[in-house]
Amino acid sequence: MPADAESPVLRFDRVSVSFDAVTALADVSFQAYEGESRVIMGATGSGKTVLLKTALGLQRPDSGTVYVFGKDISRMRERELFEIRSKIGMLFQESALFDSLNIEENVSYPLLNQLSIHCPPGDVLPRVEEALKFVELEGTLEKFPSELSGGMRRRAAIARAVVTQPPLLLYDSPTAGLDPITANTIVALIVKERDLNKTTTLIVTYRYQDGNLVANFRYNPENGGLERADNHTGSQGGAAAPRTLFMVLREGRLVFEGPQTELEASTDPYISKFVKHRG
Numbered sequence: 001m002p003a004d005a006e007s008p009v010l011r012f013d014r015v016s017v018s019f020d021a022v023t024a025l026a027d028v029s030f031q032a033y034e035g036e037s038r039v040i041m042g043a044t045g046s047g048k049t050v051l052l053k054t055a056l057g058l059q060r061p062d063s064g065t066v067y068v069f070g071k072d073i074s075r076m077r078e079r080e081l082f083e084i085r086s087k088i089g090m091l092f093q094e095s096a097l098f099d100s101l102n103i104e105e106n107v108s109y110p111l112l113n114q115l116s117i118h119c120p121p122g123d124v125l126p127r128v129e130e131a132l133k134f135v136e137l138e139g140t141l142e143k144f145p146s147e148l149s150g151g152m153r154r155r156a157a158i159a160r161a162v163v164t165q166p167p168l169l170l171y172d173s174p175t176a177g178l179d180p181i182t183a184n185t186i187v188a189l190i191v192k193e194r195d196l197n198k199t200t201t202l203i204v205t206y207r208y209q210d211g212n213l214v215a216n217f218r219y220n221p222e223n224g225g226l227e228r229a230d231n232h233t234g235s236q237g238g239a240a241a242p243r244t245l246f247m248v249l250r251e252g253r254l255v256f257e258g259p260q261t262e263l264e265a266s267t268d269p270y271i272s273k274f275v276k277h278r279g
């Protein structure tokens with residue numbers, strides 16, 4: 001457990017967001033610490049995307065406060081927000097690659113366009129190549145998104161999200177529309193990024209298997225694969241995976257926040273809908 005003195009990477013304090021008559025987020029509070037994961041589930045329209053956009057400062061809360069790296073971003077000016085946003089990576093729903101740009105241009109975009117990054121021109125291509133290597137997409141620099149498979153596009157979008165090495169990463173439905181095997185490879189990349197860089201990770205998903213991987217597996221740098229973590233010893237020895245909490249939204253309300261065991265034990269019909277029991 002994090003020490004009290006350690007400030008959360010992301011904190012929502014009674015955050016509400018509404019659009020005309022629709023309440024997208026209602027009084028949502030939580031805090032996420034360095035290296036932790038949050039698996040966010042909920043029905044369509046329950047506020048998952050709005051929550052991520054609010055964390056990024058793209059959406060302002062109507063009430064409540066959002067703190068990112070300890071700073072209140074809720075009423076921050078755009079210019080200051082740029083600074084904060086350069087430390088947050090976001091994978092938007094449907095990947096949202098720029099169709100008219102090739103993969104090199106897509107992945108270099110945050111390096112070149114985020115005002116506070118100041119990446120020296122000579123470093124751009126090496127960093128893009130490194131990010132593409134990370135997602136095992138070397139050799140696609142010249143390709144356009146339409147020339148890649150759905151899984152490859154998702155990998156390219158991950159490369160674009162991690163290229164600036166942000167300490168906070170937000171993934172909106174990174175496995176939606178993918179077959180189960182490809183989906184698992186995408187989650188493996190997310191876990192690898194989390195464990196190599198101690199990234200605080202929020203991931204929106206409908207697939208229980210995604211949350212299961214995030215909560216129970218960790219990256220093994222020796223063989224480059226995922227291995228089952230031992231989460232029950234509670235030791236510091238590195239055998240455990242970083243803490244993962246599940247969050248379930250319903251009509252903008254955070255109706256559940258807790259570890260996987262608690263989620264699986266829930267008897268609430270709405271909450272248990274998101275749990276796929278094995279066996």
Ligand SMILES: Nc1ncnc2c1ncn2[C@@H]1O[C@H](COP(=O)(O)OP(=O)(O)O)[C@@H](O)[C@H]1O
Nearest residue numbers: 019022023024043044045046047048049050051
């Ligand atoms: N820009 C917007 N204008 C109006 N309503 C919006 C806007 N963005 C989201 N909403 C509404 O807010 C609610 C939550 O949306 P969203 O966070 O996108 O849901 P989801 O959980 O499917 O990601 C929905 O009712 C949606 O219609």
Ligand SMILES: [Mg+2]
Nearest residue numbers: 048049050093
């Ligand atoms: Mg959404």
